[in-house]
Amino acid sequence: MKINVALELKLAGKTASRHFEEDYAPVELGGHKLIFTMPLSVDISYAFDGEGFNTQGVLSSELLMNCTKCNSEFKQRFSVEFSERFIKASEEEAEELECYAFSGEVLDIDKMVLDLIVLNAPVYRLCRPDCKGLCPECGCDLNITQCSCSKRHADDPAKPVSPLAQLAQLLNHEEEV
Ligand SMILES: [Zn+2]
Numbered sequence: 288m289k290i291n292v293a294l295e296l297k298l299a300g301k302t303a304s305r306h307f308e309e310d311y312a313p314v315e316l317g318g319h320k321l322i323f324t325m326p327l328s329v330d331i332s333y334a335f336d337g338e339g340f341n342t343q344g345v346l347s348s349e350l351l352m353n354c355t356k357c358n359s360e361f362k363q364r365f366s367v368e369f370s371e372r373f374i375k376a377s378e379e380e381a382e383e384l385e386c387y388a389f390s391g392e393v394l395d396i397d398k399m400v401l402d403l404i405v406l407n408a409p410v411y412r413l414c415r416p417d418c419k420g421l422c423p424e425c426g427c428d429l430n431i432t433q434c435s436c437s438k439r440h441a442d443d444p445a446k447p448v449s450p451l452a453q454l455a456q457l458l459n460h461e462e463e464v
Pocket residue numbers: 354355356357358359413414415418419420
């Protein structure tokens with residue numbers, strides 16, 4: 288996503304705005320994959336102050352999520368408000384000042400967009416607030432079926448845990464992190 292700012296560079300103080308809507312490739316994030324089920328939308332306004340650009344706006348989309356308790360798939364909307372500064376400098380110099388760099392007459396906002404996604408996109412969510420999760424013993428989805436494991440488990444606490452049940456325990460545990 289690139290913005291030609293040739294005009295704004297000559298007209299310091301003048302605010303302009305743009306709207307982007309783009310299909311966004313999945314983003315790898317700490318072993319998770321963020322999969323977008325809607326185009327990524329970015330509304331950005333920007334103004335040159337003689338030295339750099341102050342930008343602000345909203346980024347939004349929808350993600351395909353896996354419930355951390357029962358592992359079922361669902362869609363989750365998210366939106367992020369941002370306000371960032373771009374300066375005419377090298378990437379390293381800009382980063383030191385917690386800004387983004389631009390050069391010539393183009394604001395390239397791809398890096399900012401990716402940062403906003405990585406820092407703000409939801410990763411761990413429940414399919415619904417009262418998700419019952421999976422049975423830690425047989426792994427069945429307790430939202431759909433009801434097993435009699437908990438009763439049996441209480442009778443025989445030394446019973447070995449199946450791999451599926453371990454997965455269920457892991458998923459149930461993740462939600463607390
Ligand atoms: Zn669930």
